[in-house]
Amino acid sequence: MKGDKNYILAFLLPAFLLLGTFVYYPFLKSFYLSFFRTNGFFNKKFVGLDNYERLFSDDLLGAATLHTLEIMLYVLIFQVGIALVLAVMVDSISKGKQFFRTVFFFPIVISGAAISLLFVLIYNYQFGLLNGIIAKLGFEPILWMSETGSLKAVAVPTVWHYVGFYFVLFLTAMSKIPSDFYEAAKLEGIGGIKKTTMLTIPLILSDIKVVMILAITGTLKIFDFVFILTRGGNGTELLGTYMYKKALVDQNFGYGSTIAIYIVIFGVVLSLITNRLLKREEVTY
Incomplete structure (x- = not known):
């Protein structure tokens, strides 16, 4: 038994080392730097909670938070929603599931930078694909990256990039549902959308x-x-971009680290709220 524990520890050790080096240490280092005014290398000055007090009076941070929440809303509605609809549709067919799984998952293997450059060309005012199509239809070109439309334009590639990933997760979950459940539902006359909402x-x-x-x-x-x-x-x-600008562009690693801690806490709070809202007795099968 002791030998088995040693083997388990030996296999877990590399994972712990990687997590400690690339996750826990950077987080603790950021937490430490959040109490200083520093450029990351020299001129380190202890300022206590000044950086945290600055968070509450930073209007740009508030705007960045609202923009992030807006993108999050688009992601939850469209990215997760489209992935769920596609999974339900593909799960209902008997042939071709592997084909659709591959096609829908493909965008996730493309880097975000490559997709971004692609959409730079698509949104280009003079030579972009969208305005080219609009011009052929006889309409005036549209400034897609305007003050009011830029965030929505950014949301489009963001949503498209990960739809396939969540689609595969949903489809895998649906494939684990015993066929007996669907057969029983069929005998009860439950099908179509009703089967999806009441069973799947x-x-x-x-x-x-x-x-x-x-x-x-x-x-x-x-x-x-x-x-x-x-x-x-x-x-x-x-x-994410505001933290980058404060830490690397403005060379204020202390405040940048404080924003990083804020992002972590913000994410944990939102995750707990989501978990709480969706909390219910698990259905077993």
């Missing part, structure tokens, strides 16, 4: 909750789409 969704509710939490925490990490498309301008500043 309740049985995968725990998976939906996990996907929603992943979507929420994933939104807090969005950086490449915003940075490449707008550099955070035109009302698209998110928490």
Whole structure:
């Protein structure tokens, strides 16, 4: 028995080392630096809670938080919603599931930077694909990256990028539902949308909750789409880009670290709220 424990520890040790090096140490280091005014290398000065007090009076941080929440709303409604609808549709067919699984999952293997550059070309005012189509139809071109439309324009590639990932998670969860349940529902005359709402969704509710939490925490990490498309301008500043600007552009690692701690706490609070709202007795089968 003791030998088995040693083997378990030996296999877990590399994972603990990686987590400690790339997750826990950076977090603790950020927490430490949040009490200083520093450029990350020199000129370190202890300022106590000044950086945290600054959070509450930082209007740009408040705007970045609201923008992040707006993107999060789009992600939860469209990214998770479209993934669920696609999974229900594909799960109802008998042939071709593997084909659709591959096609819908494909965007996730493309880097966010590549997708962002693609949408830079699509949104281009003079030579972009969208305005090219609009011009062919006889309409005036549209400034897609305007002050009022930029955030929605950024949301489109963000949603598209991860729809396939959540689609596969939902489809996998649905494939685990025993066929006896559907056969019984068929005998009761339950089918179509009613079968989906009364049977499928309740049985995968725990998976939906996990996907929603992943979507929420994933939104807090969005950086490449915003940075490449707008550099955070035109009302698209998110928490990730604002933290980057404060830490690396303004060389204020102390305040940048404070924003990082804020993002972590914000994500944990939103995850707990989501978990609480969707809390219910698990359906077993």
